[in-house]
Each structure stands twice: as C-alpha cells, then as structure tokens.
Amino acid sequence: xxxxxxxxxxxxxxxxxxxxxxxxxxxxxxxxxxxxxxxxxxxxxxxxxxxxxxxxxxxxxxxxxxxxxxxxxxxxxxxxxxxxxxxxxxxxxxxxxxxxxxxxxxxxxxxxxxxxxxxxxxxxxxxxxxxxxxxxxxxxxxxxxxxxxxxxxxxxxxxxxxxxxxxxxxxxxxxxxxxxxxxxxxxxxxxxxxxxxxxxxxxxxxxxxxxxxxxxxxxxxxxxxxxxxxxxxxxxxxxxxxxxxxxxxxxxxxxxxxxxxxxxxxxxxxxxxxxxxxxxxxxxxxxxxxxxxxxxxxxxxxxxxxxxxxxxxxxxxxxxxxxxxxxxxxxxxxxxxxxxxxx
Amino acid sequence: xxxxxxxxxxxxxxxxxxxxxxxxxxxxxxxxxxxxxxxxxxxxxxxxxxxxxxxxxxxxxxxxxxxxxxxxxxxxxxxxxxxxxxxxxxxxxxxxxxxxxxxxxxxxxxxxxxxxxxxxxxxxxxxxxxxxxxxxxxxxxxxxxxxxxxxxxxxxxxxxxxxxxxxxxxxxxxxxxxxxxxxxxxxxxxxxxxxxxxxxxxxxxxxxxxxxxxxxxxxxxxxxxxxxxxxxxxxxxxxxxxxxxxxxxxxxxxxxxxxxxxxxxxxxxxxxxxxxxxxxxxxxxxxxxxxxxxxxxxxxxxxxxxxxxxxxxxxxxxxxxxxxxxxxxxxxxxxxxxxxxxxxxxxxxxxxxxxxxxxxxxxxxxxxxxxxxxxxxxxxx
Numbered sequence: 001x002x003x004x005x006x007x008x009x010x011x012x013x014x015x016x017x018x019x020x021x022x023x024x025x026x027x028x029x030x031x032x033x034x035x036x037x038x039x040x041x042x043x044x045x046x047x048x049x050x051x052x053x054x055x056x057x058x059x060x061x062x063x064x065x066x067x068x069x070x071x072x073x074x075x076x077x078x079x080x081x082x083x084x085x086x087x088x089x090x091x092x093x094x095x096x097x098x099x100x101x102x103x104x105x106x107x108x109x110x111x112x113x114x115x116x117x118x119x120x121x122x123x124x125x126x127x128x129x130x131x132x133x134x135x136x137x138x139x140x141x142x143x144x145x146x147x148x149x150x151x152x153x154x155x156x157x158x159x160x161x162x163x164x165x166x167x168x169x170x171x172x173x174x175x176x177x178x179x180x181x182x183x184x185x186x187x188x189x190x191x192x193x194x195x196x197x198x199x200x201x202x203x204x205x206x207x208x209x210x211x212x213x214x215x216x217x218x219x220x221x222x223x224x225x226x227x228x229x230x231x232x233x234x235x236x237x238x239x240x241x242x243x244x245x246x247x248x249x250x251x252x253x254x255x256x257x258x259x260x261x262x263x264x265x266x267x268x269x270x271x272x273x274x275x276x277x278x279x280x281x282x283x284x285x286x287x288x289x290x291x292x293x294x295x296x297x298x299x300x301x302x303x304x305x306x307x308x309x310x311x312x313x314x315x316x317x318x319x320x321x322x323x324x325x326x327x328x329x330x331x332x333x334x335x336x337x338x339x340x341x342x343x
Numbered sequence: 344x345x346x347x348x349x350x351x352x353x354x355x356x357x358x359x360x361x362x363x364x365x366x367x368x369x370x371x372x373x374x375x376x377x378x379x380x381x382x383x384x385x386x387x388x389x390x391x392x393x394x395x396x397x398x399x400x401x402x403x404x405x406x407x408x409x410x411x412x413x414x415x416x417x418x419x420x421x422x423x424x425x426x427x428x429x430x431x432x433x434x435x436x437x438x439x440x441x442x443x444x445x446x447x448x449x450x451x452x453x454x455x456x457x458x459x460x461x462x463x464x465x466x467x468x469x470x471x472x473x474x475x476x477x478x479x480x481x482x483x484x485x486x487x488x489x490x491x492x493x494x495x496x497x498x499x500x501x502x503x504x505x506x507x508x509x510x511x512x513x514x515x516x517x518x519x520x521x522x523x524x525x526x527x528x529x530x531x532x533x534x535x536x537x538x539x540x541x542x543x544x545x546x547x548x549x550x551x552x553x554x555x556x557x558x559x560x561x562x563x564x565x566x567x568x569x570x571x572x573x574x575x576x577x578x579x580x581x582x583x584x585x586x587x588x589x590x591x592x593x594x595x596x597x598x599x600x601x602x603x604x605x606x607x608x609x610x611x612x613x614x615x616x617x618x619x620x621x622x623x624x625x626x627x628x629x630x631x632x633x634x635x636x637x638x639x640x641x642x643x644x645x646x647x648x649x650x651x652x653x654x655x656x657x658x659x660x661x662x663x664x665x666x667x668x669x670x671x672x673x674x675x676x677x678x679x680x681x682x683x684x685x686x687x688x689x690x691x692x693x694x695x696x697x698x699x700x701x702x703x704x705x706x707x708x709x710x711x712x713x714x715x716x717x718x719x720x721x722x723x724x
C-alpha cells in the first residue's frame with residue numbers, strides 16, 4: 001500500500017471557529033491570512049469604519065495646523081492680540097465662523113482658538129501616539145520575556161508591574177509629572193511633550209503586560225514551541241519568531257484602547273499642571289486656560305473638550321470594531337476602561 | 344517492517360549489547376540509552392519552594408536502537424513513554440543516565456553543542472494541530488528547519504515543494520495556513536518538517552492517535568515508505584498495541600517508568616512473557632464482534648499506582664494476579680531470554696523451565712533490581 005496524494009475523504013479541517021466564520025473562511029479561498037480575514041470583517045462594520053475615518057480626519061486636520069495657521073488664519077498659535085479680540089468689558093470674542101478671522105473666537109490673551117485647537121491637537125495626538133508606542137513595545141516585550149522564561153524573570157517583572165498597577169494611573173502620572181516639573185528627573189529639567197509621553201507610556205505598561213503575559217504562558221506550552229526548541233532555535237528566535245506572531249491580534253486590539261486612554265491622560269495631566277507646559281498648546285492646556293472663563297466665554301473650554309471627546313470616542317469605537325474583526329470570539333478581555341475611570 | 348535485514352538473529356541481542364559496550368558503531372547502534380532517569384520534583388511552600396517528592400516519570404530505562412530499526416514503545420497513559428522520548432530529543436533534561444547518539448554522548452550538552460545532533464534527530468508530535476504554528480504558512484513552517492540546514496533563497500522554496508510532495512501534499516499548499524488542512528494532512532506537514540533537516544532518526548510521539556482510523560493507516564504507510572526510501576530509524580510511541588505491531592521491529596512495554604518487556608515485535612504478540620503485556624494484548628479489540636465476545640478476557644484491575652510513590656519490588660505487583668511475596672519485595676531483574684526477548688518478571692509466563700535456565704541477566708537491568716532469577720509461579724495464581 002502506498003500513498004500518492006492526500007485523501008479527499010480526510011474530512012473538513014478543524015479550525016475551532018464558529019460555523020459562520022468557517023463559511024467565511026471557505027468563501028475567501030485558500031491561503032488567506034489572518035490580517036486579510038480581519039480586514040474583510042472590518043470592512044463590513046460600517047460604524048467602526050465611520051469612526052475610524054473620523055479619527056483619521058481629526059489626525060489629518062491637526063497635522064495640517066501650520067498650513068491653516070500660515071495660509072488661512074495668518075496668525076500663530078501663541079500670537080496675542082488682546083486689543084481687537086475683547087469686547088467693551090474685556091471678555092474675549094466668541095466664534096466668528098470666518099476661517100480667516102478667529103473662526104472659533106479668541107481666548108483671554110487674544111490668541112486664535114481654532115489655530116491653537118489644531119496645534120494643540122497635534123501635540124495631544126503625538127504625545128498619545130508616542131506613549132502608546134512605548135506602552136506596547138515595552139509591555140509586549142516584557143510580557144514575552146516573563147511568560148516565556150517564567151521563574152525568576154517572571155517573578156521580578158510581575159512584581160514590578162504589580163507595583164505600578166497598584167497606583168491609579170492618574171495619581172502615578174501626576175506624581176511623576178510633578179517631580180519632573182518641579183525638580184527634573186533624569187534628562188528632563190522640566191516637563192516637555194516627550195517627558196509627558198514617557199510618563200503616560202510608563203503608567204499603562206502593566207495593563208498590556210498582564211494579559212499578554214497570560215497569553216504567552218498559554219502559547220509557550222503549545223507543541224509548536226516544543227517543535228521549535230527541538231529544532232534548536234534559540235529562546236530569542238522562539239519568542240520573536242514563534243510566539244510574537246500569535247500575539248498580533250491582541251496587539252492590534254490593544255493599540256486603539258491604549259491610544260484613547262493616553263490622549264485622555266495627557267489632557268488630565270496637563271490640566272493638572274503635570275503635563276505639557278503653557279504657553280504650548282494642547283487640548284489639556286486649552287481646557288486648563290479656559291476653565292476660569294467659563295461664565296463669560298465657555299467656548300474656550302467647550303471647543304477643545306468637544307475635540308477631545310470626538311477623538312477619544314472615535315478611537316474607542318474603531319477599536320471595538322477592530323476587536324470584533326481580529327478576535328471574533330473576544331478572547332482578549334480588556335480591563336482598562338474600568339481601571340482608568342479617574343481620567 | 345523489514346527495516347534492517349542485517350540483524351535477524353542472536354547478534355542483535357539489542358538491549359544488552361549496546362547497553363554494555365560504550366563503543367557502538369560496530370554493532371550498528373544508532374542510539375544507546377543507559378540507566379536513564381527523569382524525575383520531576385514536586386515543590387511546595389509559601390515563599391520558598393521545598394521539594395517534597397518526585398514524580399518518577401522514567402526510572403532507570405536502558406535500551407539500544409539499531410540503525411534502520413523501528414522501536415515501538417507502548418504503555419498506559421502516564422507510564423512515562425512521552426517523557427522518555429522528549430528526553431531523548433533533549434526537550435527535557437535527564438536526572439541521571441546517559442544517552443549516546445552514534446557513539447557520542449548527548450546528555451549534558453548545551454543548545455549550541457546539540458545543534459549538529461538535532462539535525463540528525465527529529466520529532467513528530469502527537470497533536471498535529473498544536474505542533475504547527477497557527478500564524479505561519481506551511482512554507483514558513485518548512486523554511487525554519489531548511490534555514491537551519493544552511494539553505495537560502497530559491498533552494499528553500501524548491502526544497503519545500505519537494506518535501507510536500509514527498510509526504511503526499513501538493514506544492515500549492517505552501518501558501519496555506521495549518522488550519523486549512525485536515526488532521527491527516529497536518530500530520531503530513533509535521534512529518535515534512537521533521538524530514539527537512541535530513542535526519543537519520545525520527546522520534547514519533549503517538550503520531551496517529553489524534554487521527555481517524557482510516558487516516559492512521561495512511562500516515563503509517565507514509566512513514567513506512569519514507570523509512571525505506573531514506574533509511575530512517577524510528578522510535579514510535581503509542582498506547583495502541585495494534586498500531587505499534589504493524590510498524591515496529593521491536594517493542595518495549597513500559598509501566599510506571601520502567602521497562603517491563605522488550606521483544607521482537609511478532610514474538611511479543613505470540614508469546615508475551617510479562618503478565619502486564621498479556622493484559623495489554625487482551626485489551627486490543629478484535630474487529631469481529633462474535634470473536635470478540637467469545638474470547639476469554641481478563642481485565643487488569645485497579646488503578647495505576649502513583650508515580651510519586653511507586654510500589655516497592657515489581658512496579659506491577661499491585662495489579663498482577665501472579666504476584667508473590669518476592670514481587671512485593673524485590674525488583675525483578677530484566678532477564679534476557681532467547682532471540683533478544685527481555686522481560687522484568689519474577690514469574691514469567693509462556694516460557695519453559697529450560698528457557699528460564701538458559702536465560703541470563705540483561706545489562707539493561709535497572710541498578711536497583713535484585714539478583715533473583717525468574718522462577719515459574721507458585722500455583723497460587
């Protein structure tokens with residue numbers, strides 16, 4: 001008896017997927033990867049796509065801040081012009097709805113709110129993005145090391161993470177931000193956008209570390225890891241080549257959630273004086289500056305507040321769509337929303 | 344399986360031969376295992392772990408695998424057979440004992456030092472679903488060992504295609520993910536991955552137990568064909584004696600971490616010497632229901648004792664109908680009967696007094712065994 005080819009009667013592949021997803025897999029034909037499958041699912045989710053597009057729009061507009069400032073409004077984000085922008089009793093003017101002249105009004109120093117909104121958005125988004133990058137890279141790498149080696153490495157890393165986790169993110173952020181603001185820390189003499197991003201990225205690491213480590217602990221016991229070890233691959237090759245690809249959907253699902261939280265935390269820290277320094281614009285500084293003017297000129301708080309809500313909400317909803325697309329069975333449970341209520 | 348041909352007779356008294364002589368080569372030994380022990384510590388404690396005991400997974404096992412041979416290892420779940428072959432490929436570290444591959448000791452080598460040996464020794468895993476990385480395409484899965492072999496670029500692609508065709512799959516399957524295959528096809532990929540480094544020895548950990556019966560036969564046939572073409576040696580672990588019978592030249596029966604019986608394959612089925620082996624054989628279902636019902640079947644009673652605290656004397660005495668006081672006190676030696684048939688039993692069955700008289704103590708006998716020679720059972724059984 002010899003075998004020449006695979007027997008067609010070998011039965012349907014067991015994928016463990018629910019029937020609906022199996023059909024989908026059958027529909028798309030052979031060799032379609034997990035990314036392509038997820039994109040197919042995401043494409044059908046109109047709501048997620050809409051909010052994903054909205055967030056992209058906010059990002060693009062904020063990145064175009066210098067264009068608006070130089071070519072349309074003809075005023076810089078920190079240029080003051082008190083004389084023409086206050087009424088008889090010294091209250092700053094509200095929105096004029098003219099793109100070339102204080103579209104969203106002026107603040108109490110006579111600065112153009114629209115220009116500052118875009119520059120501030122750029123700062124907020126950049127800080128959020130850098131913080132997210134730091135959180136994801138460190139959180140995932142440390143989790144892989146801890147989960148793969150277990151033992152002492154896991155013990156040390158997990159206890160450090162427990163200590164960070166023990167503090168509410170805002171409190172820890174304020175403490176670190178204040179220390180940097182008051183007496184400097186390491187290379188930072190005072191708070192800068194980069195230092196703020198580092199602080200935010202740092203405080204969220206355990207929220208990525210814990211679930212990813214748990215996943216690595218499961219993955220390392222799978223036989224494909226034994227197969228790789230048996231072939232003689234090094235620990236580094238196994239961690240990056242075998243385990244990391246299996247974490248990709250978790251990582252993709254985490255990025256928008258961390259990003260939304262990082263943007264919020266930046267605003268919170270800045271509002272409390274432990275983040276971006278005035279006069280630099282960020283949504284947090286704008287809210288902070290405007291808070292005393294609420295009775296007379298509430299647009300100073302309302303405008304950046306609305307932008308903040310829009311940006312964070314759109315990232316969150318898009319993130320939900322991503323999770324549905326990448327992880328249809330919702331294996332990844334994310335506990336950030338409830339732990340960062342203080343924001 | 345007609346694998347070796349060279350050793351039909353007494354020269355191939357496998358187990359004892361290799362286990363004694365440290366120098367192999369001449370006897371055609373591919374792998375020699377001497378007094379291998381693998382104990383897993385059981386730890387307990389609040390802050391500082393204390394070792395409170397050991398799981399005796401593999402407890403003083405010795406055997407020799409000849410070039411081109413298929414050695415079947417059978418036993419109940421938990422008897423240590425998987426631990427044994429995982430130790431042989433050095434996925435686990437032995438507590439004591441020596442493993443030699445082609446005369447070279449491989450115990451105590453570092454990962455780098457093991458690299459050349461690992462290229463000649465591959466493993467096929469039990470669960471084909473779990474042993475293939477779900478995030479990698481078949482091409483990537485096969486490329487990893489091919490790169491270790493030193494191939495690059497187009498050669499990898501060409502060699503992957505050849506490998507897939509060799510195991511009965513098609514070159515177009517290279518771009519697919521493991522979940523797009525059936526169980527049998529996935530196990531073929533597992534075999535192709537093992538073949539990629541051009542090994543001489545493949546250790547198969549229940550390679551077909553996760554598959555349908557019809558597909559089991561296909562995979563086994565594939566393994567046989569590959570053995571003939573590529574002159575491979577196999578260590579074949581299974582808990583199913585009928586599968587092993589088809590495949591193996593010699594069969595080793597394990598119970599609670601010890602070898603109970605080692606025998607040429609057909610002889611084990613015709614003339615089991617150890618009572619445990621006959622219980623195993625009686626557990627094989629016969630496809631004909633009438634015949635199956637008609638045969639008198641003795642069922643082994645009781646549970647497997649805990650490997651944390653294995654019974655003294657013969658490990659099987661708690662469940663053995665032939666057990667005597669001797670069995671409860673003295674661990675039996677591994678006795679070598681004619682034709683390289685070994686059994687560790689004080690009261691062997693299916694052997695005549697003359698055969699017992701001609702038998703001798705095997706060098707593979709565990710170090711803790713007593714010196715008593717086997718005797719026919721007292722009639723109490």
